[in-house]
Amino acid sequence: MTHKDESQIIHDKISIPTPATRTSRARLIKLLTDNLTAYNATVINGRAGSGKTALAADFARRAGRPVCWYKVEAGDADLSIFCQYLGSTLRLQRPSLDQERLLQITDSPESDRAELLAEAFVFQLTEQKSDPLLVVIEDLHLVYDADWLVPFFHRLLPLLPADIHLIITCRSLPPAPLWRMRSKQMLRVIEESELGFTFEETLQLFQTYGLSEEHARAALRETNGRAAAVANFAATPGIAGRAVADNFLALEPRQMSSLGQAASDLTT
Numbered sequence: 001m002t003h004k005d006e007s008q009i010i011h012d013k014i015s016i017p018t019p020a021t022r023t024s025r026a027r028l029i030k031l032l033t034d035n036l037t038a039y040n041a042t043v044i045n046g047r048a049g050s051g052k053t054a055l056a057a058d059f060a061r062r063a064g065r066p067v068c069w070y071k072v073e074a075g076d077a078d079l080s081i082f083c084q085y086l087g088s089t090l091r092l093q094r095p096s097l098d099q100e101r102l103l104q105i106t107d108s109p110e111s112d113r114a115e116l117l118a119e120a121f122v123f124q125l126t127e128q129k130s131d132p133l134l135v136v137i138e139d140l141h142l143v144y145d146a147d148w149l150v151p152f153f154h155r156l157l158p159l160l161p162a163d164i165h166l167i168i169t170c171r172s173l174p175p176a177p178l179w180r181m182r183s184k185q186m187l188r189v190i191e192e193s194e195l196g197f198t199f200e201e202t203l204q205l206f207q208t209y210g211l212s213e214e215h216a217r218a219a220l221r222e223t224n225g226r227a228a229a230v231a232n233f234a235a236t237p238g239i240a241g242r243a244v245a246d247n248f249l250a251l252e253p254r255q256m257s258s259l260g261q262a263a264s265d266l267t268t
Contacts, residue, residue: 051227
């Protein structure tokens with residue numbers, strides 16, 4: 001099988017996204033910080049616009065450890081492509097990783113090649129001691145149908161050393177054999193309901209735009225705390241200032257709901 005060389009790798013897929021948030025959500029950052037030592041991995045689960053990527057990227061910049069980021073695409077359902085991108089982002093922090101050896105395993109006809117690949121990744125990551133590592137795999141749901149996914153992660157998660165934490169973002173829970181691992185204290189699932197903005201978080205965001213508590217309450221009421229919709233409500237007045245924001249407060253509830261839905265749709 002032909003593999004991509006380094007020049008063919010799409011480097012945006014292994015780069016931390018540019019932060020889009022104006023405020024950091026201390027409540028969720030603390031939760032992720034606690035997870036670093038309490039669990040092997042964290043799943044951030046929520047629909048488009050619920051704030052998964054923004055949270056993971058904000059945490060990646062605050063975690064105090066090297067970060068390896070990998071944004072999955074549907075074409076990465078091929079195990080060799082997945083291995084190349086995961087290996088490439090890991091090599092940014094662990095240059096000694098033998099990617100060719102890992103790719104040889106993906107070419108193997110062995111029925112347990114996914115498990116063998118997981119073991120090889122862990123062995124290479126632990127062979128040479130280095131700084132603690134945070135690995136973020138974004139949008140894993142795009143390859144849920146791949147036949148290797150469950151055996152690979154089912155083998156990988158229990159073997160992860162204590163100094164490596166994995167964060168997975170997804171729009172639906174991983175297949176049952178994986179999310180059930182939370183009962184074994186290996187996996188912490190952050191559900192969409194936990195991602196919703198609280199009033200305090202909404203107020204903090206709106207204050208960065210010079211907007212009032214009343215504006216924050218109106219936005220929270222009409223968006224139900226959905227991250228993308230809250231952010232759009234806050235940003236819409238923008239440079240125009242409070243006068244435009246006041247127009248939101250003057251709208252009929254039905255009009256407010258339509259605007260909130262439109263704002264959410266723009267981010268999906």
